[in-house]
Amino acid sequence: MREVVVREVEEKGRAVLALVPPVWRSLPRRPLGTAAGVGLALAAVPRLVPGGTGAAPALLLLRSAAVAFALGLAFLLDDPARNVTAAVPIRRVVRTGLRTALVVPLAALCWTAALLLVPGSVRPPAGGLTVEAATLGVLALTGAVAAVRFAEEPRPGAAVARTSVAGAGLVALLAAPLPERWALFVAADSPGWAVAHQRWAVLLALTLAAGAVLLPEPLRRHRLRVLGHR
Template identity: 65%
Template sequence: MPGVAQRYAEIRALLPPVWRSLPRRVLGAAGGLGLAFPAVTRLVPGGADAGLALALLRSAAVAFALGLAFLLDDPARQITAVVPVRRTVRTGLRLALVVPQAALGWGAALLLVPGKIRPPAADVSLEAAVIAALALVGAMAAVRFTEEPQPGPGVAAALLAGTVLAVLLPERWALFAAVGAPGWVAAHQRWAALLVLSLPAGAALLPEPTARRLPLVRAHR
């Protein structure tokens, strides 16, 4: 099929420049920090307890997400904005190159915590997935609604502020519950609801706004 072959050729040609444009230093630093937090559980004299392990894993989730907040930073954005390949493809390539690595890093972070004090992996992984998704949605929103080529610092600051506010939520609406606490199940129902909301929001933010594409179409007539 010519269309499929052409799309494959476009993606293959895009891979090297997209890879070179990734904020690899920031992503690497965030990944290293994300692994350093849970590693502390193996360094505490006498062994860490379950409460500390949960706090460190949540800190790791935020660290990984802070790296993802910079994923769409592109100093050459004003140039790449006029290439014939849609933003959906360019952003999708960045996601495909980085998100699986972040997932592997999160898996390693879980394994760094000794099994006897490790919190429920599925529940804490849900928290990490939502925080990462919110970071990516924030980055997509910044790219769609602003002309800032490097929105990462602002998105990261908003993510940190949102995390602090979430920690301060009253018990009735708490997101960061303690393992075994009465609100643990309800908190993770809220996390699941946030994930359900963030995924379609991210999908809606992926395409280039029609109004922004029109001048380019007229320019080529």
């Protein structure tokens, strides 16, 4: 029994490794590269402007860079061959996890570079701002996961990006009249910075949980596909 389990694990491992090259080739390089370029260009502004910028503009630029990176991640699950790859014996959880594992290290590298591009004298606290960037990225990825789960569109990235921008604008509009103790976007020198990022951490955890629920393929669709092969 143990040998059978080990053999099955080895076979699945080989199948996943065999999937790495085609998944790498199918990554949406153009939107991901554009988002990375825009984000890094925004982060570089404090060094390019004569005399530099103040702390508040630097914070705004880094937040804008985080939004740019997140919008790029909204395109991560775009795959023109989705109708073909859906029939492979590798579950969607694994295929999506593989795409994410290939791109997230590059996204983390871009974010680190963005932080380092801002001069240390005006750079906001990196920890809190990284939580913001991670939350925005996970929100975009969760939107892409939801689009793949509930629609057959092979390239939902553009719609997810538009929805993300509209949703962020609506949240900002609704949050504007709220007192500062409930704000998410606070100044780096605000006494509420730490508390605000506790709320960001809660939002990140909730978004991760929602993404985990949406990630598996619906059982009904899986059953219909199995019946179709019979």
